[in-house]
Amino acid sequence: MARSFVGEARRRVGPKRQRIGPIVERLTAAHPDARIALRFRNDLELLVSVMLSAQTTDVNVNRVTERLFEKYRRPEDYLAVPPEELERDVYATGFFRQKTKALRGTMQRLIEDHDGRVPRRLDELVRLPGVARKTANVVAAELGEPQGIVVDTHVRRLSQRLGLTREEDPVKIERDLQRLVPREHWGLFPHLLIWHGRRVCTARAPRCEDCVLRDLCPSSRV
Ligand code: SF4
Numbered sequence: 001m002a003r004s005f006v007g008e009a010r011r012r013v014g015p016k017r018q019r020i021g022p023i024v025e026r027l028t029a030a031h032p033d034a035r036i037a038l039r040f041r042n043d044l045e046l047l048v049s050v051m052l053s054a055q056t057t058d059v060n061v062n063r064v065t066e067r068l069f070e071k072y073r074r075p076e077d078y079l080a081v082p083p084e085e086l087e088r089d090v091y092a093t094g095f096f097r098q099k100t101k102a103l104r105g106t107m108q109r110l111i112e113d114h115d116g117r118v119p120r121r122l123d124e125l126v127r128l129p130g131v132a133r134k135t136a137n138v139v140a141a142e143l144g145e146p147q148g149i150v151v152d153t154h155v156r157r158l159s160q161r162l163g164l165t166r167e168e169d170p171v172k173i174e175r176d177l178q179r180l181v182p183r184e185h186w187g188l189f190p191h192l193l194i195w196h197g198r199r200v201c202t203a204r205a206p207r208c209e210d211c212v213l214r215d216l217c218p219s220s221r222v
Pocket residue numbers: 161162200201202206207208211212213214217218219220221
C-alpha cells in the first residue's frame with residue numbers, strides 16, 4: 001500500500017486510543033473461547049508447558065506433556081533422572097537439548113530460591129534459566145498477574161495491521177501496547193489477537209469481509 005493510502009486509511013478509522021475499546025469489546029464477543037491452548041493443572045505444569053512451547057505448536061506440547069506430567073510432578077523429579085532421560089521425554093517438542101538444560105536449570109533455581117514454587121513476579125520469572133520475557137509474560141498472565149503483554153507472531157502482525165504500532169521489534173511493540181491497552185485487559189488481549197489471527201486475520205489471506213473489525217482497521221480490504 002502506498003504511503004498516502006496508509007495515511008488516508010489511518011485517518012478514516014480514527015485514532016487508536018478511540019479504537020482500542022471497541023476492538024477489545026468486539027474481539028471478546030467474537031472469540032469468547034480465546035484462552036491459552038496449553039493444558040496444565042498447576043503453576044509448575046504451566047511453566048513447563050510454556051517453556052516447551054518455544055518453536056513448536058501447543059498441540060504438540062500437549063501431546064508430550066500428557067505423559068510428562070504423570071512422571072514429573074515436582075521440581076525435584078526433573079533433577080532425579082539423568083539429563084538424557086529428560087531429553088528423551090521432551091524430544092518430540094524439538095530443541096530437546098536446550099529445553100532439557102533450561103528445565104533442569106529452572107528446577108534447580110525453583111528449589112534453591114523459591115521453595116520449589118513458581119514465582120509470580122516478572123523480574124523473578126525472567127531470572128529463571130531459559131525463561132525469556134515472552135515465556136515470563138505468558139506465565140504471569142495465566143497466574144492472574146499480567147505485568148506485560150505477550151507479543152508473538154500473531155500479536156505482532158495484527159497490532160501492525162490494526163495500526164496499533166509501527167514497530168517491528170517485539171519489545172517496542174509490547175511497550176506501545178502497554179501504553180494503549182487498559183491494564184485489566186493485558187492478560188486477555190494477546191489471546192484475542194492470537195485467536196483472531198488464526199481464524200480470520202491469517203498471515204497469508206486475511207478474511208476482511210468476515211472481520212468484525214473491518215471498520216476499525218486501516219488495513220481492511222473491504
Ligand atoms: S479488517 Fe482485515 S486486515 Fe484488518 S483485522 Fe480484520 S482481517 Fe485483519
